[in-house]
Amino acid sequence: MRIDVRYYSKGGGTKKLAEAIAKAVNAECKTVDQPLEKYADVVFLGASVYGGKPDPAVVKFIADNARNIGKIVVFGSACTGKSTFPAIKSAAAAQAVKTAEVFFQCKGEWLFFNKGRPNDQDCADAADFAKKQIKILGVT
Numbered sequence: 703m704r705i706d707v708r709y710y711s712k713g714g715g716t717k718k719l720a721e722a723i724a725k726a727v728n729a730e731c732k733t734v735d736q737p738l739e740k741y742a743d744v745v746f747l748g749a750s751v752y753g754g755k756p757d758p759a760v761v762k763f764i765a766d767n768a769r770n771i772g773k774i775v776v777f778g779s780a781c782t783g784k785s786t787f788p789a790i791k792s793a794a795a796a797q798a799v800k801t802a803e804v805f806f807q808c809k810g811e812w813l814f815f816n817k818g819r820p821n822d823q824d825c826a827d828a829a830d831f832a833k834k835q836i837k838i839l840g841v842t
């Protein structure tokens with residue numbers, strides 16, 4: 703069973719979460735411009751909110767790598783706490799790719815809001831979430 707982590711990060715917050723998740727589940731951690739080389743049962747996909755939606759690079763990653771993705775588990779951050787989950791789920795469904803019904807979301811720093819977020823606690827929570835998900839999904 704294979705697990706991969708891919709993310710898109712403008713400011714480094716999603717990257718921090720991605721690295722914490724990758725460490726927790728012992729997976730490689732790369733940006734979405736790097737294709738999946740092999741089939742992955744689970745892809746933890748880091749997609750934070752920019753202008754109310756995920757960056758187009760994340761949607762492109764799903765389309766370009768659809769046949770190598772078993773299931774997507776979304777994680778990310780946003781100033782408001784809103785998640786890209788619905789948009790990612792819909793983009794994945796358009797490619798016949800499954801998305802886990804649960805996702806990880808935390809506050810993200812933007813302008814003068816949420817200074818330092820995602821912080822160490824957010825990263826620890828993301829790592830716990832990922833460990834639980836791979837148990838639930840039966841990936842060991």
Ligand SMILES: Cc1cc2nc3c(=O)[nH]c(=O)nc-3n(C[C@H](O)[C@H](O)[C@H](O)COP(=O)(O)O)c2cc1C
Nearest residue numbers: 711712713714715716752753754780781782810811
């Ligand atoms: C260009 C830009 C647009 C953003 N638009 C939104 C938005 O519409 N809603 C929101 O809640 N946060 C918004 N944010 C805040 C980001 O979601 C937040 O900073 C997040 O943690 C970014 O992750 P990153 O550091 O990995 O890029 C925006 C941030 C940037 C840089």
